[in-house]
Amino acid sequence: MNRVILEAIALERRFTTDNPMFGTPTVVHAVNGVNLKVRQGETFAIVGESGCGKSTLARVLTRLIPASGGAVHFAGRDLSLLKPAEVRALRREIQFIFQDPFSSLNPRMTVGALIEEPMRVHKIGTRAERRARVGQLLERVGLPAQAASRFPHEFSGGQRQRIGIARALASEPTVVIGDEPVSALDVSIQAQVVNLLADLKEEFGLTLVVIAHDLAVIRHMADRVAVMYLGEIVELAPAEALFETPRHPYTEALVAAIPLPDPAMRRAEARVAGELPNPIAPPPGCKFHPRCPYAVERCARERPALSPADAQGRQVACHRAADLSLSGLAETETVRSPAAQRRFDLYAKARAAEATTE
Amino acid sequence: MSDTALLTVRDLAIRIRGAQRNLVEEVSFSVAPGETLCLVGESGCGKSLTALALMGLLASPPLEIAEGAAEFEGQDLLTLPRTERAKLSGNRMAMIFQEPMSALNPAIRIGEQIAESVRRHQGLGHREAEARALEMLRRVRIPAPEKRLREFPHQLSGGMRQRAMIAMALANDPALIIADEPTTALDVTIQAQILDLMRALRDEAGTALIMITHDLGVVAEMADKVAVMYAGRVVEAGPMAEIFANPQHPYTIGLMSSMPSFGARTERLVTIPGMVPPIATMAPGCRFASRCPFRAAQCAQVPPLTALDGHSVACWRAPLERLEEPA
Numbered sequence: 114m115n116r117v118i119l120e121a122i123a124l125e126r127r128f129t130t131d132n133p134m135f136g137t138p139t140v141v142h143a144v145n146g147v148n149l150k151v152r153q154g155e156t157f158a159i160v161g162e163s164g165c166g167k168s169t170l171a172r173v174l175t176r177l178i179p180a181s182g183g184a185v186h187f188a189g190r191d192l193s194l195l196k197p198a199e200v201r202a203l204r205r206e207i208q209f210i211f212q213d214p215f216s217s218l219n220p221r222m223t224v225g226a227l228i229e230e231p232m233r234v235h236k237i238g239t240r241a242e243r244r245a246r247v248g249q250l251l252e253r254v255g256l257p258a259q260a261a262s263r264f265p266h267e268f269s270g271g272q273r274q275r276i277g278i279a280r281a282l283a284s285e286p287t288v289v290i291g292d293e294p295v296s297a298l299d300v301s302i303q304a305q306v307v308n309l310l311a312d313l314k315e316e317f318g319l320t321l322v323v324i325a326h327d328l329a330v331i332r333h334m335a336d337r338v339a340v341m342y343l344g345e346i347v348e349l350a351p352a353e354a355l356f357e358t359p360r361h362p363y364t365e366a367l368v369a370a371i372p373l374p375d376p377a378m379r380r381a382e383a384r385v386a387g388e389l390p391n392p393i394a395p396p397p398g399c400k401f402h403p404r405c406p407y408a409v410e411r412c413a414r415e416r417p418a419l420s421p422a423d424a425q426g427r428q429v430a431c432h433r434a435a436d437l438s439l440s441g442l443a444e445t446e447t448v449r450s451p452a453a454q455r456r457f458d459l460y461a462k463a464r465a466a467e468a469t470t471e
Numbered sequence: 472m473s474d475t476a477l478l479t480v481r482d483l484a485i486r487i488r489g490a491q492r493n494l495v496e497e498v499s500f501s502v503a504p505g506e507t508l509c510l511v512g513e514s515g516c517g518k519s520l521t522a523l524a525l526m527g528l529l530a531s532p533p534l535e536i537a538e539g540a541a542e543f544e545g546q547d548l549l550t551l552p553r554t555e556r557a558k559l560s561g562n563r564m565a566m567i568f569q570e571p572m573s574a575l576n577p578a579i580r581i582g583e584q585i586a587e588s589v590r591r592h593q594g595l596g597h598r599e600a601e602a603r604a605l606e607m608l609r610r611v612r613i614p615a616p617e618k619r620l621r622e623f624p625h626q627l628s629g630g631m632r633q634r635a636m637i638a639m640a641l642a643n644d645p646a647l648i649i650a651d652e653p654t655t656a657l658d659v660t661i662q663a664q665i666l667d668l669m670r671a672l673r674d675e676a677g678t679a680l681i682m683i684t685h686d687l688g689v690v691a692e693m694a695d696k697v698a699v700m701y702a703g704r705v706v707e708a709g710p711m712a713e714i715f716a717n718p719q720h721p722y723t724i725g726l727m728s729s730m731p732s733f734g735a736r737t738e739r740l741v742t743i744p745g746m747v748p749p750i751a752t753m754a755p756g757c758r759f760a761s762r763c764p765f766r767a768a769q770c771a772q773v774p775p776l777t778a779l780d781g782h783s784v785a786c787w788r789a790p791l792e793r794l795e796e797p798a
Binding site: 162163191212221245269270271272299300301302303304305307308311326329330332335367369370371372373374375376385386387388449450451452453455456457459460461463466467 | 513514614628629630631657659660661662663664666685686687688689690691692708711712715717718719721724725726727728729730731738739740741742743744746764765791792794795
């Protein structure tokens with residue numbers, strides 16, 4: 114098993130949304146006592162609905178925003194004890210890819226300057242070396258080296274995401290965190306970027322942390338998945354196992370809600386009613402209990418702790434984890450018709466023959 | 472096309488005034504009462520333009536309908552005078568948008584927005600219209616509807632806003648609903664709830680539905696019929712089960728291959744290379760040719776949409792397995 118590169122210990126982040134002169138301020142626990150370990154070289158995914166705190170968690174993990182409690186260890190060192198200069202050095206090690214490449218790339222800078230900037234900040238190489246590396250990086254992410262002299266608005270969404278990836282790679286990071294890196298892209302472009310990320314991870318030996326709400330993409334990309342609900346991790350498991358045999362009712366609900374691109378597998382009616390409760394006043398006990406079809410009296414009273422559920426490192430926070438048998442997506446042999454399978458194979462063969470780089 | 476069709480679109484073409492090429496071209500389909508048609512494709516394929524043209528919402532100028540007809544309950548939607556159109560919109564046909572926050576008026580209470588449309592189209596009085604609004608909020612299963620009636624759009628969550636917009640669209644019992652990516656902006660669990668709701672309401676009222684989406688998962692859940700669009704043209708169309716079991720067009724196959732499948736986890740996704748070129752710079756002939764691994768000399772001619780195995784496909788090379796046979 115690889116060593117732990119990024120670790121959260123009882124990590125907390127609170128936001129004060131309303132702080133009146135008198136009375137108590139309104140506080141949201143966006144991240145509430147999260148423990149997790151990301152191992153070197155793996156793809157670790159954090160999933161959950163909007164407002165569950167997944168983006169906040171990613172930002173706290175990388176110190177883009179400070180934690181309110183708990184600690185983050187990077188390569189064994191406590192980030193909160195670092196000096197400012199060391200924090201800068203850390204920035205080189207951990208890079209971010211954002212969801213919307215249009216709002217995360219400065220529109221007044223050329224693509225070349227954007228990709229060079231992290232190298233300039235971290236004083237990597239001479240000017241000529243940096244320029245050469247910009248060209249290499251552009252070509253590596255599937256853009257022509259001449260793109261360096263153009264501006265972000267001249268590119269499509271998919272190309273801009275490639276620029277964002279090239280920029281993230283410029284400082285030779287060890288960990289890349291993608292906050293919904295492909296969710297704004299069209300299906301065909303999304304597939305290209307998913308492949309690109311997999312290739313780059315391999316090539317540069319990266320550790321990927323991916324935050325996403327699209328579970329199909331996560332199932333494809335991730336080695337391990339943490340499911341978040343209202344600031345807490347409710348289940349953490351290897352991707353395959355999580356989708357096949359979810360152990361937390363919320364995971365089951367998420368998996369059941371995925372519209373499957375296969376008419377033979379039309380899902381049953383959604384079983385989880387209602388919406389995410391107000392995070393300012395979360396329900397007592399298990400935060401999921403008001404929406405949970407399996408909730409018992411104890412769930413309203415007592416908060417379940419995230420605890421080991423099997424020998425494979427799976428963790429679940431549910432009082433009933435042991436006695437529930439939940440349904441997931443079985444890894445069935447593809448139910449594709451022979452005709453469809455034959456055409457997919459033909460298509461794959463023709464694409465391989467083209468041997469185009471992406 | 473059947474005689475019983477509620478809406479029949481023939482050879483619809485949309486272009487920017489004065490442009491050489493059409494943005495949407497030779498788009499034809501029909502929808503019967505109670506039937507769901509999904510228009511599938513990626514950004515820029517013309518699926519939303521087609522819907523806007525049908526609703527009379529095309530930004531004109533610069534856009535204009537260059538050709539075609541769209542017959543709905545005996546009237547041609549595309550040539551209808553503005554006043555007649557206004558009588559249909561929100562009444563016999565209604566639209567659900569992707570972003571309810573920008574489609575709802577932020578300064579008007581939810582109940583009033585629904586009531587306004589029934590007052591206008593059904594001539595109901597103030598009280599009756601409000602009662603109708605409340606009934607509609609109940610039908611779309613919004614909790615505490617009496618309270619929600621008096622709230623403004625910003626006070627509702629994304630899922631609730633989408634329910635409110637569905638309530639508004641259904642308030643006058645339309646024969647046809649056009650929904651443009653109605654669940655794209657929502658979380659998966661909420662998306663599942665809204666899809667269930669739309670299905671139930673459609674089946675209750677026998678409403679025809681044209682659903683625009685890029686998500687083949689949504690298509691598999693909702694559609695009776697599918698039209699796959701690429702760069703403004705329909706490349707493949709037919710019954711939903713047929714499209715999934717027997718995809719013929721290389722674009723349809725590529726799109727399906729691009730989706731992380733729910734079969735075995737594969738190492739790499741088989742993708743479609745490149746991206747959609749701007750329509751003005753496209754070579755004549757098949758618009759997909761520049762990205763197609765099966766392109767050949769004949770693809771310089773526009774392939775007609777022709778019947779093949781129970782549905783229709785616009786590809787010279789289909790069926791693809793023919794290419795494997797020795798000549």
